[in-house]
Amino acid sequence: MAGRPASVMLCPVALVSTSACLWRPAKSQEGGSMPLKAPRPAVWWRLLLAALLPPLLLAFAAWRDHAGGSDLARxxxxxxxxxxxxxxxxxxxxxxxxxxxxxxxxxxxxxxxxxxxxxxxxxxxxxxxxxxxxxxxxxxxxxxxxxxxxxxxxxxxxxxxxxxxxxxxxxxxxxxxxxxxxxxxxxxxxxxxxxxxxxxxxxxxxxxxxxxxxxxxxxxxRRDGVLLGVLTTAAALMLIAAMAMLATTREQEFLSWMGLAVCGLFYLLIWNGLVLRVSPQWGPQAQAWLHPLSTSLMIGTLGLFSSHFFALREVFPLAHRVIRVLAWAPLPAGLLAWLVGVKVIYGVTIILWMMASFCGVLILVQLLRGQGNARRYGVVGHALVCSILYYYAAVMGFIPFGPSNIYVWQWMLVAIYMALLGELTWRTLAERQASERERAMLHGLLVHEAEQLEQRVQERTEALQLAHEELSEAEAHQRELLSLASHEFRMPAAKIRSTLDALRDLNEPIALDVQDRLDNLRTASDRLMFLANKLITHDRWRELSIKPQTRPLWLREWLAEVMQDYETVAAVVLALPPSEVQVTADPVLLRIALHNLIDNALGHCSKAAGVVQVSLMLASEHVELSVQDDGPGVPEPQKRTVFNRYVSGRASGQGHGLGLSIVASVARLHGGQTGVADVQPHGARFWMRLPRA
CATH class of the missing domain: 2.60.40.2380 (Immunoglobulin-like)
Incomplete structure (x- = not known):
C-alpha cells in the first residue's frame, strides 16, 4: 500500500474505538426508539465532538500524506x-x-x-x-x-x-x-x-x-502484503463466524450481514484491481463493467441492511419500500446511462448518492430519537460518509490527492463490517443467555408448580379415598339397615298373613265390618311383604351379586305367560306384533322388571276406567317393551332422574322409588336402555329396549 500506513489505519481505529465512548447504549431501549425530543444540554458536546472528530482525523491523515516523509521536501x-x-x-x-x-x-x-x-x-x-x-x-x-x-x-x-x-x-x-x-x-x-x-x-x-x-x-x-493478508484473513474469518452464527441461531440479521459483507468485499476487490490481477484475460472492459456491478450490489445490500438495523420504518412508514426501490435501481440506472451514451458509472453514482442521502437523513433522525443502534454507530457512519467525501473531493481535484484518500474509506468500511458482526454476535449471545436464564427460571417455576400440583393431587386423592371409604361405610351401614329392616318386615308380615289365612279357613260367620278390617290387614301385610322383597332384591343388585342367567327367549310366548299374573286386572291390555321375535335374556329378571313397569303404571293411571297398555315393538337391531298409562305423566325436569334410586313420582308417602331403578338395573344387565316419553292427551309411556338375538 502506497503512502503512510499509520495515517491510513489511524482514522478507522480511532473512530470505531471512540464511538462507544461518545454514545452509551440505552439499556431500556435496546434496538428500539424513544419519542423525538431535543437533546439535553449535556449531550450537545457529544453531538459537536461526533460531528468534528471525523474531519479532524481526516485532516490529520492528509497532513501526514503531504507534510511527512523523507523525500517530500526534495x-x-x-x-x-x-x-x-x-x-x-x-x-x-x-x-x-x-x-x-x-x-x-x-x-x-x-x-x-x-x-x-x-x-x-x-x-x-x-x-x-x-x-x-x-x-x-x-x-x-x-x-x-x-x-x-x-x-x-x-x-x-x-x-x-x-x-x-x-x-x-x-x-x-x-x-x-x-x-x-x-x-x-x-x-x-x-x-x-x-x-x-x-x-x-x-x-x-x-x-x-x-x-x-x-x-x-x-x-x-512487505507492508502491503501483510495488510492484504490481514484484510483477506479478516474477511474470511468474518464470513466463517457469520455462517456459524447463522447455522446455530437462524437469525436473518446474520444472513443480511453476510450479503452486505460479501458485496462490500467484492467491491473492494474490484476497486483495487485484484480480480483482474487474478484473471488478466478479462481486460479493461471487464473492469469498466464489474465496477458498476459491484457498486450496485453494495448499494442494495447496504440500504436493505440499514433499513432493518436502524429501524428506519419507525421514522418513515414507507422507508423500506423506498429503500427497496433504490436497492434495485443502480443496474437499471447504469443501463439507462449506457443507452443514452454516457458512462455507466454515472447512473450508478446518482443512485448511490440518493441512497446515501435518504438513509443518512433517517439515521440522523433515529440518532436524535435515541435509537440504540443509531446512537452506537452514528459516529462510525458519519466517519464513513466523511471518508468517502474525502476520497471524492480528492479525485475530483478539490483537495490534494494522496494515499490516505484511497485507503481510509476502505479500512473504515471493513471496520464497520467487523463492528456490525461484533454487535450482532454480542446481541445474539446476550439474547441466548437471557433466553437460557428465562428458560431456567421457567423450568424452576414448572418444577415448583409440578411439585405443588403433585402435592395437591395427592391431597385430593387422599381426600377422595377418605370420602369413598366414608361413603362405602355409610352404604354398608345402609344396606345392613335395609337388610335388617327387610327381614324384620317379613317376619311380622308372614305371621299376620298366616293368621289371616287361618281366620279365612274358619267356617264361622264373620261380621261385615270385621271382614273389612281383615281385608285391610291382608292388604297391608301384602304391601309390607312386597316392600321387603324389593329392598332385598335391589340391595343385591346394588352389590352386583346377581348374575343374569340368560337363554334364548321368545318374547310373544313369554309375554302371554307373564300377563296371566294380571288376568284379574281388567285395566291391563296387551298389544303384540304379528311375528315372533327372539332375544337372549334372563326370564326371571325380565319378569321382575316388567312387573315393576306394570305396577308403576297401575299406580298412576286414572281411577275411573284407567287403562294400562303393554306393547311389544320390533326394530332392526332391538326390541322395545313399553308400558303406557293415562295418568298425569312425568314432568320434564323429572324425566332424567325418574330411574334413579329412591326417586318417586307419586305423592309423599305413596312411593318408595325402587321399582323403576330395578327396571334400569335389569336393562343394563342385558345391555339395553330405558326411557320415558309423553302420551297425548295425557299419560306416560315407559320403555325398555333390548338387543335382538
Missing amino acids: WQLYALPPGVAVKSPEQALAYYRAGNVEPQLGHGVGRGYSTVDLWLMAELPRQTAPGALRFLSVGPPLLQWVDFYRVDLAGQPVWQGAVGMAVPSPAGSGQAGSSHFVLADDPRFSSTVMVRVRIQPGLLGAATLGIKSALERDAEL
Whole structure:
C-alpha cells in the first residue's frame, strides 16, 4: 500500500474505538426508539465532538500524506491543467518547459471523470548515495495503463516502460497492488521524468507518485502484503463466524450481514484491481463493467441492511419500500446511462448518492430519537460518509490527492463490517443467555408448580379415598339397615298373613265390618311383604351379586305367560306384533322388571276406567317393551332422574322409588336402555329396549 500506513489505519481505529465512548447504549431501549425530543444540554458536546472528530482525523491523515516523509521536501510534482488533451510526450514536455503546468501541493493529482490523459512531471532529487537503486511508485492499483518517460540530455522524452491493469504482463511490473519503475543512475538522462496516466472512460482519473529507496520499496511491498493478508484473513474469518452464527441461531440479521459483507468485499476487490490481477484475460472492459456491478450490489445490500438495523420504518412508514426501490435501481440506472451514451458509472453514482442521502437523513433522525443502534454507530457512519467525501473531493481535484484518500474509506468500511458482526454476535449471545436464564427460571417455576400440583393431587386423592371409604361405610351401614329392616318386615308380615289365612279357613260367620278390617290387614301385610322383597332384591343388585342367567327367549310366548299374573286386572291390555321375535335374556329378571313397569303404571293411571297398555315393538337391531298409562305423566325436569334410586313420582308417602331403578338395573344387565316419553292427551309411556338375538 502506497503512502503512510499509520495515517491510513489511524482514522478507522480511532473512530470505531471512540464511538462507544461518545454514545452509551440505552439499556431500556435496546434496538428500539424513544419519542423525538431535543437533546439535553449535556449531550450537545457529544453531538459537536461526533460531528468534528471525523474531519479532524481526516485532516490529520492528509497532513501526514503531504507534510511527512523523507523525500517530500526534495522534489515537486507538476501536472498539465485540466482539459488539456495531449497525445505525445514531446507536446507534454513542451508544455512543461513553457511553464504551462500546475504545481501540486502533494504527490497526487485528481481529475475526476476526465476523458483526457493525465500527464505528470517532476525533477528527480539528487541521489544521496551514488549507485543506489531508487523506484518510482505509481498508485492507485486500479490504474489501467501508465507510461513512464525519462528526458535525455538532448531534451527528448524516452519511453522506459509501462505498468497497469491493461498492460500485458511481460511489459509490466508490480507486486501486491502497487506499480513501480526503476530509477537507475544513468548519465544519458537528465533529472526530468514524465508519467502518462491513460484514462479509461467511466473510471476516475487520479494518481499518486512516490520516490522510494530500495529499502523503502521492499518495506512497502512487505507492508502491503501483510495488510492484504490481514484484510483477506479478516474477511474470511468474518464470513466463517457469520455462517456459524447463522447455522446455530437462524437469525436473518446474520444472513443480511453476510450479503452486505460479501458485496462490500467484492467491491473492494474490484476497486483495487485484484480480480483482474487474478484473471488478466478479462481486460479493461471487464473492469469498466464489474465496477458498476459491484457498486450496485453494495448499494442494495447496504440500504436493505440499514433499513432493518436502524429501524428506519419507525421514522418513515414507507422507508423500506423506498429503500427497496433504490436497492434495485443502480443496474437499471447504469443501463439507462449506457443507452443514452454516457458512462455507466454515472447512473450508478446518482443512485448511490440518493441512497446515501435518504438513509443518512433517517439515521440522523433515529440518532436524535435515541435509537440504540443509531446512537452506537452514528459516529462510525458519519466517519464513513466523511471518508468517502474525502476520497471524492480528492479525485475530483478539490483537495490534494494522496494515499490516505484511497485507503481510509476502505479500512473504515471493513471496520464497520467487523463492528456490525461484533454487535450482532454480542446481541445474539446476550439474547441466548437471557433466553437460557428465562428458560431456567421457567423450568424452576414448572418444577415448583409440578411439585405443588403433585402435592395437591395427592391431597385430593387422599381426600377422595377418605370420602369413598366414608361413603362405602355409610352404604354398608345402609344396606345392613335395609337388610335388617327387610327381614324384620317379613317376619311380622308372614305371621299376620298366616293368621289371616287361618281366620279365612274358619267356617264361622264373620261380621261385615270385621271382614273389612281383615281385608285391610291382608292388604297391608301384602304391601309390607312386597316392600321387603324389593329392598332385598335391589340391595343385591346394588352389590352386583346377581348374575343374569340368560337363554334364548321368545318374547310373544313369554309375554302371554307373564300377563296371566294380571288376568284379574281388567285395566291391563296387551298389544303384540304379528311375528315372533327372539332375544337372549334372563326370564326371571325380565319378569321382575316388567312387573315393576306394570305396577308403576297401575299406580298412576286414572281411577275411573284407567287403562294400562303393554306393547311389544320390533326394530332392526332391538326390541322395545313399553308400558303406557293415562295418568298425569312425568314432568320434564323429572324425566332424567325418574330411574334413579329412591326417586318417586307419586305423592309423599305413596312411593318408595325402587321399582323403576330395578327396571334400569335389569336393562343394563342385558345391555339395553330405558326411557320415558309423553302420551297425548295425557299419560306416560315407559320403555325398555333390548338387543335382538
